[in-house]
Amino acid sequence: MRAVLMGNPNVGKSVIFNRLTGVKVVVSNYPGTTIEYLEGIMRVNGVKLKVVDAPGTYSLIPSDKAEEVALNLLLRKQTDLIINVVDATNLERNLYLTLQLREINIPMILDLNMIDAARHRGIEIDVSLMEKLLKLPIVCTVAVSGEGIKELYQLIKEFVVGKGKES
């Protein structure tokens, strides 16, 4: 099984990738740090899940080479799960990509990252309403400190278990 981390540049995909797989990645505070993709393996319930850290992209219509890489990672190979990492402090701009991803019929988990910075700026998000509107499970995380990563892992596990029952 294969999961792809998708999201805008500089939202923390690489940190989440590192948290999930243990693979060390260069992480910086500017858009465009990941230009090549990285793959790592995480074990969920005895199942091997390949996790791909895609370069950041604002849209599925690519405008540079790194965005092309991201699109190809999603469409060229069998993708079983999209983990859409979203910057909670820039919800509207990030949702643009989320909605595009939602068109594609691939199961998806939404990760509202940097939720601490959002709270700090006085941004309050009604997560359960958002889950209903987008029809997907949402988890709030602070990737750099590890907050919420357990819950994200739990959501991934539920997906893998459900997938196992199907086949």
Place this chain on the structure above:
Amino acid sequence: MQIEFEPRIERAIKSIVQKTGLPRWQVVLALEGLEEFKKKIPIDIFTKSIRQIEQDHKEQIESIMLKARFGQAGSIVKRVQKVHHRHPTWLEKFGDITVKPSTGIPLAFLVLYGIFYLFVTLAGWITDKIMVPFFEGPYDKVIHFIVESFFPQGFVHDILLGTSGAGYLESLGLLTTGVFVPIGVVLPAVLIFYVILTLLEDVGYLPRLAVLVDSIFHKIGLHGYSIIPVILAFGCNVPGAMASRILETKRQRFVVLTLLGISVPCMAQTAVILNIIGPFGVEWVVVVYGILLCIFVGAGSLLNRVLPGETPEIAIEIPPYRLPRFSNLGMKAALRLQRFFLDAVPWVFVGILIVNVLYTLQITKILSDVLSPSLGGWLGLPREAIYPLLIGFLRKDVATGLIAPLLNKGIMDIYQAIIAVVILAVYFPCVATFVVFLKELGIKDTLKSTLLMIATALGVGGLLNLIFTMVR
């Protein structure tokens, strides 16, 4: 999940889906402008379905879809998000100060000067006060003892320990120069550079620097964001060249890569330049970097005029300032150092081995006989300069190091050394960088870029020689 658009767009989507049998999501993405799926739809079906919508909106379908998408995103956000008013934090205020040109530009100069000063002092201190005493003291004794107890003399002895009596920078033994250059000279510089770079990256200063240099960079056909590959290239040209992918057009990537290859010396080169030119005075180091900066600007504006196409304006995202996390700083610096050891150190060994073999086989003698007229005439370099120029294809640090003995023995004067150092920086990127060039540009453009570099090297080298003969 199906996301609804306005009725007319929905009708167009449905009619295309019916006529082509493509899944809905592919049709939607095609309307949004994804070429790959657009190609799957026969052109007449596509234009017929959207003609009326484009006429009504007086806009291209891509921008109609773009607005529709943002509309959808906006209406969701309106329902789920509440923003409470709050005063800007000191980090945000500081963020504004650093991008406003009136305060940002002086601050940028201060930051860059501070970095340069810190870098030179710290790296120099580590090399002079820790590395040199260690290598010339205990390391030298141990290594001589071990090697000489196995090979008292002969070829192996010479390859391992190099010319006896010569300094560690110039003796060209695998265990002397081969270990001293990467670890004693280059490592301190790389270490300090990466710690500083990582700090700047994590805090979020680089995109702000990009905004400040934007108008200057437009004159050389690039926009400000190209400062990121350039700064990374000061560490090592390989990641710098790879970071050029964040630029949208092929033209910009070509310009950035060529400029990197031509005029941005990597840390390995910088370390050795500081080591051999530094003792003659900091002003000579400034001269070298001044020349390289002139080449950067000159070659850039020339390329901008000659190459067809324009530099598009872009909107770049500026992340908020964040306080760096030491765990990330440590991990990143360690990752980069690890890459340095794995990628660079083996090449240093190969370079030194080749020098030794060429020397023993006397191939360099033949080459220097053939090339010395042009070397001596146009560039004003002694025939011995052929060694560094050859090894420069492999590793710039070993090559630059080879200039040291020529300077010390009086075969070259400081002017010739500067010409040689500049040519080494300009004429060709090292092998590792060349491979990235091939990958990013393809063979044809890489050759173009390489020819440009060689031409610039010869041109600038000759010009410097002319100027220096006048001042000397």
